[in-house]
Amino acid sequence: LVTRQNVYDDETFFQPYQAMRATRSGINEAVEQPAVRALLPPLLGVSAVDLGCGDGELCRELLAGGAASVMGVDPSAKMLDLARQRTDDERATYIQAFAEDVHLPPDSIDLVASSLAFHYIEDMATLLRHIAGWLRPGGTMVASMEHPIRTSAPDRRADDLYGVDDYAAEGRRDTSWYRDGVVKYHRRISTIVNTVLDAGLVIRRVDEPVPTEASRRERPDLERHVRRPALLVVAADKPR
Numbered sequence: 001l002v003t004r005q006n007v008y009d010d011e012t013f014f015q016p017y018q019a020m021r022a023t024r025s026g027i028n029e030a031v032e033q034p035a036v037r038a039l040l041p042p043l044l045g046v047s048a049v050d051l052g053c054g055d056g057e058l059c060r061e062l063l064a065g066g067a068a069s070v071m072g073v074d075p076s077a078k079m080l081d082l083a084r085q086r087t088d089d090e091r092a093t094y095i096q097a098f099a100e101d102v103h104l105p106p107d108s109i110d111l112v113a114s115s116l117a118f119h120y121i122e123d124m125a126t127l128l129r130h131i132a133g134w135l136r137p138g139g140t141m142v143a144s145m146e147h148p149i150r151t152s153a154p155d156r157r158a159d160d161l162y163g164v165d166d167y168a169a170e171g172r173r174d175t176s177w178y179r180d181g182v183v184k185y186h187r188r189i190s191t192i193v194n195t196v197l198d199a200g201l202v203i204r205r206v207d208e209p210v211p212t213e214a215s216r217r218e219r220p221d222l223e224r225h226v227r228r229p230a231l232l233v234v235a236a237d238k239p240r
């Protein structure tokens with residue numbers, strides 16, 4: 001049985017999550033966004049999908065870069081409320097759905113982007129096969145996710161730098177993040193890489209981004225992400 005959780009619609013989670021995002025105290029601006037942006041293809045005229053779009057920040061950037069259309073997908077009504085409030089652009093569409101339930105015509109999309117949502121996906125193999133089907137030949141997927149070093153044993157304290165455990169025991173983790181019972185999925189790096197390849201995509205780049213020098217000077221708390229990785233980012237193309 002596939003379990004899907006919509007924790008971002010739980011007020012006890014949503015409130016502190018939004019407070020973190022509003023104060024930019026997470027790793028989004030300092031680590032995640034620059035790494036994903038660096039791997040995006042040229043945006044002019046592309047049709048794009050953002051899986052787990054949240055408040056639509058990446059969607060708006062894709063539009064600002066000249067995308068012809070952007071579809072943001074997210075299961076959370078609260079996140080999509082923010083996305084709709086913050087996006088004033090006819091080229092944007094927001095759909096309330098889990099990524100696993102999205103169906104799009106084959107060979108219809110130039111770019112599938114996803115920021116920090118893949119670790120919520122139980123069946124990544126099926127999703128990646130869908131993505132490979134939606135992409136036009138030459139199209140690109142860029143996805144960031146929590147690093148397997150982090151997802152292996154999430155209950156270890158965040159400052160425990162030797163917190164890797166149960167690495168080969170892939171699957172569900174019930175974690176505590178603003179509340180108990182936040183469900184994430186752990187996969188080995190090799191599994192992630194091989195699942196992308198098995199879907200028929202060609203990996204162009206893999207990144208384990210670290211905070212920029214400037215952000216480390218401003219925020220000493222980011223130093224721990226230099227000592228052990230927070231994120232894995234994969235860019236892969238559909239063969240022409």
Ligand SMILES: C[S@@+](CC[C@H](N)C(=O)[O-])C[C@H]1O[C@@H](n2cnc3c(N)ncnc32)[C@H](O)[C@@H]1O
Nearest residue numbers: 008052053054074076079098099115116117120
């Ligand atoms: C960490 S937030 C990131 C939001 C946004 N991508 C960003 O970077 O600002 C993760 C998002 O993934 C969404 N999400 C969770 N499970 C999902 C699923 N199965 N399919 C699509 N999105 C999902 C959540 O509702 C949430 O908005």
